[in-house]
Amino acid sequence: MAFFGLFSKEKKETLDKGLEKTKDSFFGKLSRSIAGKSKVDDEVLDDLEEVLVSSDVGVETTLKIIDRIEQRVERDKYMNTTELNQILQEEIAALLAENNTTDGTSFTVEGEQKPYVIMVVGVNGVGKTTTIGKLAHQFKSSGLKVVLGAADTFRAAAVEQLEIWGERVGVPVVKQKMGSDPASVAYDTVQHAKATGADVVLIDTAGRLHNKVGLMNELTKIKKVMQKVHEPAPQEVLLVLDGSTGQNAFEQAKQFTAATEVTALAVTKLDGTAKGGVVIGISDQFKIPVKYIGLGEKVTDLQLFNKQEFVASLFGKE
Numbered sequence: 236m237a238f239f240g241l242f243s244k245e246k247k248e249t250l251d252k253g254l255e256k257t258k259d260s261f262f263g264k265l266s267r268s269i270a271g272k273s274k275v276d277d278e279v280l281d282d283l284e285e286v287l288v289s290s291d292v293g294v295e296t297t298l299k300i301i302d303r304i305e306q307r308v309e310r311d312k313y314m315n316t317t318e319l320n321q322i323l324q325e326e327i328a329a330l331l332a333e334n335n336t337t338d339g340t341s342f343t344v345e346g347e348q349k350p351y352v353i354m355v356v357g358v359n360g361v362g363k364t365t366t367i368g369k370l371a372h373q374f375k376s377s378g379l380k381v382v383l384g385a386a387d388t389f390r391a392a393a394v395e396q397l398e399i400w401g402e403r404v405g406v407p408v409v410k411q412k413m414g415s416d417p418a419s420v421a422y423d424t425v426q427h428a429k430a431t432g433a434d435v436v437l438i439d440t441a442g443r444l445h446n447k448v449g450l451m452n453e454l455t456k457i458k459k460v461m462q463k464v465h466e467p468a469p470q471e472v473l474l475v476l477d478g479s480t481g482q483n484a485f486e487q488a489k490q491f492t493a494a495t496e497v498t499a500l501a502v503t504k505l506d507g508t509a510k511g512g513v514v515i516g517i518s519d520q521f522k523i524p525v526k527y528i529g530l531g532e533k534v535t536d537l538q539l540f541n542k543q544e545f546v547a548s549l550f551g552k553e
């Protein structure tokens with residue numbers, strides 16, 4: 236399929252498999268709601284609206300999609316319900332394309348700003364450490380020298396978990412003992428990266444959103460301290476969101492982007508959930524690009540988010 240270009244067969248299979256539950260749930264609801272109806276009329280559009288909202292696409296994005304389809308029905312006069320899938324796919328793809336963000340491209344980590352520091356933030360359990368491990372693997376595989384910083388110092392297990400990823404992927408992990416100052420760990424990590432000529436630094440952080448001011452202060456402090464060793468750091472602040480929490484992920488994105496400057500988003504755990512529609516809403520509603528999607532627990536289960544591939548997979552025939 237020419238559309239997928241260099242998108243490998245294996246990656247497409249991971250994406251298709253990861254989105255299976257979302258797809259089954261969405262099209263199950265959709266076909267039930269249009270059963271017995273031949274024409275796309277107001278009633279069908281009302282039902283479609285409900286299907287989209289209940290699939291975690293989000294109210295605002297749903298309204299935009301319905302509006303587009305209404306305009307098309309207006310233009311084309313008569314629209315058969317059998318055409319609805321195709322039209323829905325086209326309109327969702329067109330809507331997402333309007334959001335002018337880079338698509339399916341990685342961070343540009345090469346160049347003078349070495350090391351390229353990516354600070355990873357998000358609440359506990361969303362998949363930060365796992366995403367860091369997967370990212371480290373991708374960067375290393377592309378020939379870059381990577382260092383990880385264990386700045387989630389609140390739980391002993393957090394440091395250990397990052398070390399396990401470091402060993403698995405074959406990249407060094409800079410750490411201190413549990414309970415030490417996260418900013419100090421971040422400082423050491425960037426310093427280590429500079430001394431060893433590393434290209435990429437990934438900083439793991441603790442996420443305690445229940446204290447917004449505290450979190451904001453802590454993230455600001457980590458940034459400032461890193462800047463003492465390396466002025467452009469952090470070049471990216473990657474917010475990780477758990478896609479399986481649906482609208483909750485949306486809320487977290489709102490709160491975090493209000494609390495600190497976020498430059499990119501990763502939406503994890505899309506496998507095993509029917510709430511994958513949330514990626515459509517997040518991608519539409521936030522100016523910050525969704526860079527990565529998590530589709531499983533394996534090291535290879537992290538993909539660059541490509542809107543067109545995502546929509547094509549969601550609507551793809553089995």
Ligand SMILES: Nc1nc2c(ncn2[C@@H]2O[C@H](COP(=O)(O)OP(=O)(O)O)[C@@H](O)[C@H]2O)c(=O)[nH]1
Binds near residue numbers: 365
């Ligand atoms: N199925 C699935 N599980 C994931 C994914 N990303 C992370 N996880 C799991 O989610 C749990 C929490 O991840 P972790 O990286 O520890 O989250 P953190 O607290 O934000 O660092 C772990 O059991 C991970 O294996 C994903 O894309 N898919």
Ligand SMILES: [Mg+2]
Binds near residue numbers: 387
């Ligand atoms: Mg962690």
